[in-house]
Each structure stands twice: as structure tokens, then as C-alpha cells.
Amino acid sequence: MSGVGRSGAGRRAAGFRPTVAEALAGLVLVLLLVAAIWPGLLAPGDPLAVSRTEAFQPPSLAHVFGTDESGRDIWTRVVHGAAESLRIGALATAIGIGLATVLGLLAGLGPRWLDFGTTRLVEVLFAFPGLLLALLFIVVTGPGVLSSTIAVGLATAPGYARIIRSQVRRTASAEFVEAARVLGRGRVWIVTRHVLPNVTAALFVLATLGLGQAVIWVSSLSYLGLGAVPPAAEWGAMLAAGRTYIASFWWMTFFPGLAIVAAAAAATVLGRGIQKRNRSAS
């Protein structure tokens, strides 16, 4: 995105060559994926290995990111946390968007009354502060990674639902849909072959944008003591835990925070990139 110049350069850059920022973002995501799939490659250590004598050590050659209150190596934890955090982010987003797609399609394609009903429902969910939805869900199911993930999914669904609905509406009234009707295509065919695929493109963008947010959401829940269960090396939990010591040991929050920001930012950059290309392609 930062490659986007002022007048038109953005549109022109919408050829399929990635911008500098997008290249960087890609690199970050690749690293994250590696960390998520083979954490051992980047950090051979055990993220849970407690070493009381090494507690609260500032970044050094031995511990690039320093150590936390139990002398666990933060670099190792950040790397090994990637899987957990990304899974949380991905799952939450998936749930949110999945739910939203159903609602959005119902509203976008169904008859007026269904649209009205669904829109109202979405509005109800929307009227809830997202965090409250999450809180309620968690106190019902009890805290933990899974429940807070689902909670975040729930909390973010209404927002997605709105976007999807409008997207569906737009596509359904597009001229190429009319063209299909002239060719004698039926409703179902049009939905499956034209509407859905075109919406999916938008969904993908939403997903990338949502992923980072989901991680942040979960971290906020961890701060409220409702997030990941210790000693899981999950970024949000680390961030929340280290925060108590922020005055004395900055690195305990800085690096997990950095990871979150990097992940979210990278995802967003790519998301916007794809979006840009979609738009210029339609």
C-alpha cells in the first residue's frame, strides 16, 4: 500500500506486480507461516521451559527478545505462539465470516421479508458492544482459547454480515447477471456461478483484514483474564501478562506486541492489495 502514489499511481500499480509494502508483507506472512508450521526451525527451544534463575532478562545474544517472569525465552515463545495466535485469528475470522455469509446471503438473495428479518437480527447483534457479546459467551462457556475464539467470531460477525449483504446485493443487480438472464440462465445457476464467486473474492479480502483484528480482540480478552489458558504461548496472553511489568521490563510486552502488529499489518496490506486488484479487475 505504501507504494501507492498520489494521482492514479495506485490504479496503475494495480497491474499484478506487488508493491514494496506488499512484498514485505508477504515476507512477514511467510515467516509467520513457517513459525506456525515448523516453529522448531526458527526457535529450537521449548517455549514452556521455566528457568527461574533467568527471569526478567533484557534482550541479549542468549535471549534476543529477553526472558519473561519465569525465565522463559520470549523469542521462542513468540515463534511458538504464532501457531496458536494465527489459529485463533484464522478460526475466529472463519467463524465470523461463515456466520456472516449465511446471514448476508439470506438477506441479500432472500425475499424482502427475509431480508428485513435478517437485517434486524444483524442490527441486534450489532447493537451489542462486540466485547459484551464475547464476554457473555465466555462466561457462559467458561474461558479458554476455544471459547474466546468463538466469542470473537461471534462478536465480529455482524460487521461482516453487513458488508457481505451489500456485496451480494450489488452483484445480484450487476449487468453481467442480466446478460446471463438473457441467455436464459436460472436463479440458482446465477447465484452459484456469478454471485457467490464474486462475493467470495470480497470475502477473502475481509478475511485477511479480519485476521489481525481477531488476534487483537483475543489479546484484549486475555487482558481481562478471559483469553488463552496459561502457560500457552499465545501473543495476546503474553502481551497481557507482560503488561503488568511494562514499567520495569518493557521487552515483555514489546515483542509480543510487535508480533501482533506485524501480523495484523501484513495481513491488512495483502488484503488491500488483493482488494485493489479485484476492483481494477471488475
Added chain:
Amino acid sequence: MPGTRRWLLLRAGGVLFVLWASATITFFALRLVPGDPAEAILGGPGSQAGPEALEQVRREYGLDRPLAVQYLTYLGRLVSGDLGQSYSLHKPVATAIGEQLGATLTLAVCALALAWVLACALAAWSVRGGRVAWAIGSGLELVAAAVPHFWLATVLILLFSTTLGILPPVSVPGPLGVVLPALTLAVPLAGFLGQVMRESLLTAMESPFVTTARARGESEVRIFWRHTLRHAAIPAVGLSGWAFGSLISGAVVVEAVFARQGLGRSLLSAVQLRDVTLVTGIVLVVALAYTVMTLVTDVADRLVDPRTRAVAR
């Protein structure tokens, strides 16, 4: 115009439905949770309630009656405008909320305004400064949008209070106390608004009327403030309703960090104490505020974009 009246009716109906539904959802959600409200009523940490006390409390709050009955009586009261008695605060919910609402609204409104200022300022700056500035601008927005409230809050405290010592780390009466909390809420929001604006800003800056303006001899700055900004703002304005909701969520965290009065904190403690009536009450208020807010947004949208003439939905 009949169309308008019909629309207004639908709209009003929608609001009522939203309120009813949110109240119901909350009520039952909180009744599903483990943990006995009566226990919570008797004072939380380190206190153990005697059986009589619990019985007494259950009777007092009607917790011994079947859930359906409780729900109906609750709704009945609600219709007559009575939000009920708060378990944990030993006072009417209405009063409890009344005490807190002001603070949160102030915070939310300040944050919203601040977010807009930040977003616009950044956009303006990066529009003037050429590619590099543009890159920096969008970079900042990315990061801003990706910062968790609770973390940002602490960093801001360390910076402005502990290090610089120019702002109070916790809320104090008077405008000074609002600054940091509002800032904490505003920054991530500004990030979002900024990103949305930037997208449409690009489009606006490429549209012919900008050429016309240039050809008229307008300077880039004037063009930004008089023409493009407004176009860029339209989608962002549409988001403000959502933004308000997200601010309430943020308030839960921020009010805790800055020890600030407000619904957010009441909400958190109420949920943790299973204070059904209070939570429901707050949800109702927030839902109401939200629906009002979206209404306002629609109006604002009409102001910014007169083209939206057609009667909605």
C-alpha cells in the same frame, strides 16, 4: 410523503425490536452461566454467605421463582420503564446507569471526534507530502489500527505521565482527565477511519472535478479541504455508527486502565458478578445509544452527501 412515514414506522419498529431482542438475549444468556447470582450479591471475594442469607436474598430478588416468571415480570417492569434493582450495587439499575452514562458518553464522543481529527490531519499531511508522506501516513494507520487498547493505554501513561509528567495517568475531574483515555480509544479508530478514507481519497483525487478545480487555479491544500476530503469522508461517516459500538467495547478496557467512571467498567464487573438486571440495563442503554447513533449517522451521511435523496430500504 407516505414513503417516508412508512420508512419511519419500520425504523421505529426496528428500534423497538432491537431493544427487546437484546434485553431477552442478555437475560437468558446470563441465566445460563454457572455461578449463583445470590452468591455474588453477598459480596464477592473472601465472604461466605450463610444459608439464611442466601435464601433471604433469593426471595428478595425473586431468584427462587421459575425463570419464565422472572423473565415475564422483568419484561413487565421494563415496559413500565423500570429497569429493576441491581444485585451488586444495591440500588435501582436506572440510577446506577444514570451515574455512569455521562462519563462514557463524554469519553466516546471525545474519542470519536479526536479520531476524526487525527484521521483527517494525517490524510491532509500525507496528501501534501508526496509519495513518501503517503507511505508513512498509510503505514502509521496500519500500525494504529493494529494496537490493542490496553497496551496503548499503558504506553501512553508511561509516556505522558511517568516520563513527561504533563497528563494525569488516571482520570481526574475536568477536561484534562479525558485526554489520555480518549486518545487511547481514538488512535486505533483513527487508524481504521484513515484507511477507509485513504481508499476513497485516491478515487476522489483522480476524479475530473479535481482537474477542474486545479484548472480553476485552486491549490492542492484548498482542493483537499474543499473537495476531496468530503468525498473521502463519506464511507468513513457511514462507519461512525459501528465506530460508536466499538468505542463502547473499548471503553470496557480503557475505563478500567484509567480508573475512569463509566458504563464499560460497570458492564465488566456486572458481567463478572452475574448482575443480570444491571447488565441487561446497560445493554439496553447501549443498544439504544447505538440505534440513535446510526440514525445520526444517516443524517450526517445526508448532510455530507446530498445525493442520498432516495428513501432508504
Added chain:
Amino acid sequence: MSEPVLRIRDLAVSFGGRRVVDGVSLEVAAGECVAIVGESGSGKSVSARSVLGLAGEGARVTATELTVAGEPVLGLPGRRLRRLRGGTVGFIAQDALVSLDPLRPVGREIGDTLALHTDLGAAARRERTLELLRRVGLDDPELRARQRPGQLSGGQRQRALIAAGIAGEPRLVIADEPTTALDQPVQAGVLRLLGELRDEGTGVLLISHDLSVVRGVADRVLVMTDGVLVEEGTPAEVFEHPHHPYTKALVAAVPAGRPRGTRLSAPPTDSAAERRDDRSSGAGTPTTPTLDDPATGVLMEVHGVRRVFHVGARDIVAADDVSFTLRARRTLGLVGESGSGKSTTARILLGLEPPDAGAVTLLGEPWSPLPEKARRTRRPLVGAVFQDALSSFDPRWTVGAVLADALTRGRTVRPGRVRREITELLGTVGLDPDVADRRPLHLSGGQRQRVSIARALTGDPRVLVLDEPVSALDVSVQAQVLDLLDRLQRERDLAYLLITHDLGVALHMSDEIAVLQEGRIVERGPASSVFADPQHPYARRLRDAVRP
């Protein structure tokens, strides 16, 4: 003759090494109207805009001389340049709907110019604004000043745009395609206005792709292609005796006043833009005119069709008692201003829109209103070509996919066969087979329109509904597409419903013409005679607009 308001010597503009304007030289004297004619990509706009230093991001502009009223423009510091813009040089862009800020009242836009280039006080500015609006021929200036472009009619807002352009009392006005977005009658008015400006002593530099537009106003015409000026002279000289082959082609391509069946498009090598497009050959020579055979069968009949839309509180009558017949090898031209109900009529014919009253029959059997299912089997008989070809293709599909889909229509066909038919089809519309693998987005306008024609031809239709098939195209490309359509009609005995706002096109293509206004057919008759003696005032206005 006095110091010209604009003098350009050897103007060259290039974007990152790519040269788009090369060695352009011209002069505009006070009270003179000079027109640059050329097609998109010819560099005419860039040349004109570089006078204002608005050639665009990353443009390198050089010239041995580029002076406005004696003042050199190149290398002028920003502030001075800005004083020049709007002050000494007024700019009028095309389509005021987007060229004026859609969010601001037009009065404000004019006021801004005044604020920038005069030292009038607020009150005086308001007065002047109203004056200007009156000057450009707008009724009720007080109201107009308060309205936004969206609330004004095309003509009104274009006039407002001109008012904003001349508010700084410029000595030179640059009008870039000032009439392109307008219906013909309105165009005439706007051009007249420009003429008046010129007569008052303002120098006018008129940019247009449309020769007929230039004809009326210009004192001198410059023809531009590929960034170079190829011909210069008075309109008469240029149009009657063009020298340069490109000019010849251009002139030949104008449909207005050319008899039915006359080939318009020039040989490919001469056509500047859209080179790849043209497969046909033998330019200029009139092909055999269609034999007028009354016995040709009736394919589609429209009886008293009516359609009303309820927008909010008020009703809009889009079609009111519309009746006509489509015959094989015959074209019915449906003309009218935008919003006159042309497209609604088309949609009803295509069975996309149910009529509130009346009926449409296809080959004698009912077609609309009918449940979609009953219609589906006979859908292949009716094809459609949409105005905006691009948006009529799913952005994610390649041309091949689009055509294959249209060919099979759900039936399972052997891929090899589909492939062959596609190639064949592309051939008929004059496209290379390899186009099949590209996405519509990356095709030229002409190619897209050809693809959508190809799609319309799948399933051997008897009737084609052509909704503004060429309005988005340059004149030479338009010529090629029109020729293609003409050829196809004769090869396949097709019946055309041609919807267009361009009378020239209508007259050239149609056997019969119906004039639509506010949903009613107000005038109809053989193309040859319909405008000989129009009864309806609106028809008369149209007639006057196209009269050279």
C-alpha cells in the same frame, strides 16, 4: 492581427519515455475558435491541458515556445501558474456531472473561481455568480446557484460548468470535449454558447473527437493522431477535401448523412486507434444496399406496452403505449434523450422487465409477459448487446469462458467442439482466436463490443436488441462495429432494435425510426423521411440538431 492569446511551438509531451505528443504547433488568436479533432489516445487533450500545466502526473512537457497572452507557461512557479489557471485561461471539461464537485452547489464552484481571480466581496461575488448563470442561459439563476450538478439537467450543468470556466474573464477558453456527454439538441445549444464567447473576443481552443460538433463553431480545424497534427484548415477544407489518409478515414467514418448500407470503416493500416480491431477491407466503396422486401417475415411485435416505476412517492412512466414491429433484415431505430424510456423498452423486449400493460409476441407466440420458465426455451432467439460491454461480462471470466457459457447454455458439449465454435464465432466478429484466453478488462472498447456481439450471436438468434452499441466508442471504431452489425444482419437475416441517442447512427443504420419522449413514441416513419417534415416539436429539435 494582434498578439495571439495562445502560441505553441513544437510542443512535446512524454510519460516515462513514452511520447504522446510530438512537435505540435498552433496559435489561437483573440476571437478565434480553433478545434483539435482526434480520437482517444491521439494526444489532443494532453496537448491542451499542458497549456495549463495539467498534462498529468509524471509528464515531461517541452516546447520551443508555449505562451499564453505573451506570458511563457513552462517553468512558471506554482503561484503564478495558479493565477494563470482560471484567470487568463478558462477550462471547460466534459460531463459536468463529474467535472463539477457533485457535493457542492454549482454557485459555490463559480464563486470559488471569482474568489481566486477577482477581488470582489462576498456579496458582489454572489451577484456576479447569478449574472454568469444568466449569461450562460440558465433560467432562474437564484435556484440553479443553490442546486448541485446531480439536480441539474445535462445541458444546464454543462452551462454551469462553462459559467465557472469563464468566471475569471479569461482571454483563452480551453473546452475539452464540452459536449460529449450531451444529447444532440442540447449539444447545439452549448456549441452556440461557445460561439458567442468567441464572437465576444475570447480565444477558444476546442477539443473534440466528433467532427460534426466541430463543424459549426470552429474557424480552423486541426486533425491530430498519434500525437502529431496531420491536417489543418477551415472546416470546409478539411471535411470536403481531406488530404491526409487518416483525415479521409475519419471523415468517411461519420455515419451522419451516409445512406443505409454504406461502408464506413477505413482500411486498418490507416486507422490510428484500435488497429488490431479491423478485419474487413475495401474501404469507402458502397456495398450493395439492402433490397426492400415487404414480404420479410415479422419476428417480434410489441403491442401497447406500458411500464411505470414507483420511486418513493412519485411514479415515473418509462414506457407508455409503445407499439412497434421488428422484421427480419430490418432495423428499427429507437431514438430519444436519456431517460426517455429507450432502455426500459429494450429490457421489456428482452424479458428482463414485465410490462404493466400490453404484450410482446415472438414469432407470433406470446413472449412477455410470461413466467421466465416458459420463456427460457426460446431465449436463444433473442440476443442482446449492451451499452457498457465491460460490465456485461463477469470480471472473473475470460472471453472464452463467456462465449463457452453462452454457447452451451447448460447443455454439455464436447470441449473440443466448444473451442472450435468459439474460434469460429470470434472470426465472424473479426477477432483473433487468442482473444479467447484474455479477460474483457484487457481488451479495447471495440474488441469488447465485438465479443458481446459474438455472445449475442450464440444460439442463432432472430432478433438482436442493440442498446447504445457504439456510444462508448471512437468514431472510427464505431464505424467498424456498425459495419460489422450491418454485415451480420444481412448474412443472418437478423431483425435489429437499435437504441441510440445519436441520430447520425440511427439514420445510417435504420430502415424505420421511432422517436421516443417520456415513454411515448412521438414520431415514427421511414428513416429516409421521418425528419423531412417532423410533426412533433421534439422531433423538430432533433432534426435541427443534426442538420450540418
Added chain:
Amino acid sequence: MPSRRFTRPRAAAVVVAAAALLLAACTSGGTSPGQESAEPVAGGTLTYASGDAEPSCLDPHVGGNYPQALIATQYLESLVSLDEDGEVVPWLATEWSESDDGMAWEFRLRDDVTFTDGTPFDAEAVAANIAHVQDPATASSTGYLALAKIQEVVAVEDHLVRLELSAPDSALLESLSQVWVAMESPKALERSQEENCAAPVGTGPFVVDRWDRQESVTLVRNDGYTSPPADVEVPEGATLPYLDGIVWRFIPDSASRYAALQSGEVQVIDNAQPDTIVSAGDDQAIVELDAPRPGASNRIELNSGKAPFDDERVREAFIRSVDVEAGIESLFFGTAERSYSPLSSVEPLGLSEPDLFTVDTDAAARLLDEAGWTERDDEGYRVKAGERLTLDFPVSTNQSIPAEQSLFEQVQADAKTAGFEVRLHPLDLSSWYGALAENDYDLVSAPYTKVGPDVLRILYHSDSITPAPSGYFANLAQVDDPELDDLLTRAAATSRDDERASLYEQAQRIILDGSYILPLYDQQNHFLHSSSVHGLRAMPTVSTPTFAGAWLAS
């Protein structure tokens, strides 16, 4: 009815204690020297920032938790108090006597005290207060238990009151010294609970002026204050309290709280985090006051009520395999002393048995083998009959400070090497109570504050296993040992100090030897205050700070 013969009133131990300032000096570990010489200055308003949850009711009779005690100490007073050595000293009661059979107590009350609403303090008032605490409508829990044995209250004279008990209660005086049963104006008690919760009326040095929810409680000086506890000596010519008022704020976030202290926004904070205490050590402007809470120590209870901890060997194995010592060292930066006792170090009768808690992984392994947990699964956890050796550990995020939660994580790590799978469940308070009620735990840490060793009876007498209707029960280790029960009952009844001491010692030995608990440290109660605050002292009763003698250096 047999006339009871009263023993000669025990000479009220009127201890002339050191001045409040000196007391502050010895209590507060970090009080900077040279402070004593400073002359008290009257006036000024002090801001106190509490990290505890804001009480839902300012009347500690209602419910009754520590946050309430903290603030109520500033405006309510009890019949008796304790001095530094844990000796009972007069407060609102000047002297008292116990009947031989221990079934009745008589208290002589001060006749020169009035509540801040003007109501005189007298026998009737005492009666009204006890009645209020015992009234179920009050929903008192802590106070209710403290006064459980009081059956009837008789106003013998205007200022002489007799408490008649259902059974002898050696802990009565200690119980009465707690602020949860402090004296409130009977007139005020007649108001609705909402009103009384918002502004209880007592005899203390300050008066509740206003309460902005979730913001602050404003306390103003009680100009007519006359009744400090007997161990406080008021300097010549001075009248307590020195302060004009206190703004009592609630700042749950520890980082913000400390920042507020640093920036001078507030002068005193509680629940100071270990790392901030340390960094405060280097900061001349900030002083620490360490006041460990009485009653039980902070300890991890091992649920002996169900498998696997119903087997004492497994319990011991667990205790032997976790090295909390090192954890406390690194996490608390030496601000917390390791405890080996079920009782707080401020309890004179506490019994400490360090050798029972030395880490010995071999012994642990051996014990587990004996107990039949011989195999290990692929994750290294011990298995018996296909059952993994799993321990559920619900953690109350409201009650355990971050450092403590980290400690539990380390315990988890240690236990893993020994083959225990410890599953930590961070829960909000209600869910936490829920988990306990469901008996869904093998390990749990629950604080319990009460003056005196009688807390042992509440925590470990088998009666406390049978849950209250709410599902709550105090005996979380589910110790069910008749001998222990007997010891505790007798200890509660005896009025002979030496006998009481030995009984409690035996009781504690049983608890420790039985590996029912893993003591960690005293209930941490660290206060940090600006060095401009002088004369701050913690009540020897429940360790709540009192500002009666506190003053701000200008």
C-alpha cells in the same frame, strides 16, 4: 435460674504503646529514617488508590470482604482492638469480663462517644449492631460467622452490655476486633439498605461525605473525633485526625495505580506489585508499608476429598515435587517471605514446619510409584489404569495477583516433570465460586482473613465441608479428620491461653503432616505511599491502614 458468679474483671491491659508515628516506623518496613522527628501538620486532603474491586456497599456488615474493611476502617470503630503484640486492647469498650462457664461476656462501654449523626453510643447501639449483622436481610457473611455464637444481647446499663453465647468462644474478642462487626449508628441502620450502604455512620476519625461510583469515595474529617483505640497515644495539644479528608479512589489496574503514585496524583496505593515495590525502594519519594494480613496464610489447598488427592502419598508427592521457594524468590523480588504455616506470620500461635516442604523429586517419584501411578504416557504424564494424573486448578483472576498466577504456572511446570498434568483455569470470580461448588478442583488457592487462629476451625473443621446452599464451603482441602475436629472445637471453647495454644499447635501439625496444604506466603498486603505521608499505620487487627494519625508534610 442459677446466679452466675463473675470473676474479678481482668484489669484491662491498658498498654501505653508507642506513638502512632513510632508504630508506623516499626510496621512499615521502608519508612525512611528521620521521619519520627518531624512535627505532625494538621490539614490537607490525601488521595488513596485501592486496587481492590470497588465495594458494592460501604457498610462492612453487608457481605463483608477486605475492600470493605479497608475503607470502613476510616469511619467505623469496633468494641476492642489489638496492639502490636496481638494483645486485646480497649476501644469503644473500656473493659470486659467473661463468665466462668464462658457462656456470657460483659462489656463496659465508653460513655463519651457519639456517632457522627449525633446518636449517642450506648448498650442499645451495640445490641442494634449485633442484631443488624445477624439479620439475614443484611446478608452479612463474614460478620455473621464472627458473631455466630452470640445468642442474646442484653443492655444491662446504659453503657454496660452483656452478650450471651450458645457456646464458649475463645475467639470472641478477636472476632469483635474486626471491622466487619464495627459499631454503626442505630439510627442510621434503620435507613434503607441502599442509603446505609452509600453512607454508613460510625464513630471513626472520618465521615463518608459522598460516593461517586467507580470514581471515588470522599471522606471528610470527623471534627468531634474522640475515640482512638487505647494503644494510640495522641501527642500533646494535637487532635486526631490531622487530615481534613481523604479521597478514596479505585484504580484496579496496577500499572496505572503505580503511575498515579509516581505522578503524585495519589499519595497512597495498596496491592503494590512486587516489581514496583522494588523499584520504589530506589525511589526516595516513595515509601513501602508492608502489613501481612492475619488469619490464614496464602496457600494452595489440595482437595483430599476426591481422587487423586484422596491418597495422602499423592498429595505429598505433589508438595515434594514443586519448588515454590525459587519461584517466590524470582517473582516477588524478595518482597514476600515463604511461609510454612497454615497461619499468617502475624498470628502468634502459627506453627511453621519448613522441613515438610523441602523439594525432593526422588521421594515424589517413589511415592507416586507406591500410589500406583507407575506408567508415564507419551507426554510424560503419569498414568494409572489408563487414567492420566491430572489436576484441575481453578484460579480466580480477581484474587490472585499476576505474580501469583505466574507462580502457579511455574508450579505447573515443576509438576509436569514429576508427571502431574496441572490444568490452570483462570476464572472470573463467579465462575470460580461455581467451580468450587461443583467440586471441580484438585488444587485451589483461596485467601481467608480473620483475626486469630480460630480461622483454622473455619477452614479445616469437617463441618465446613458441607457446602452452604450457595455451594460455598470454607474447607477447600476437604480435611475430614475427627481428631482435628475435636482439637479445633476444644480450642475454640477453652478460655485458658496455654491450653488454647497447644491445641492449635496440634491441629496445625495434623494439617501440615497430612499434606493437605502447600503454604506459599502471608496474604500479601503491600502499601506504597509518598514520603510526604507520615504517621500511616496498619491496624494490628486485620492489617487495614488507618489514617487516624496520618498527616501530610507540606
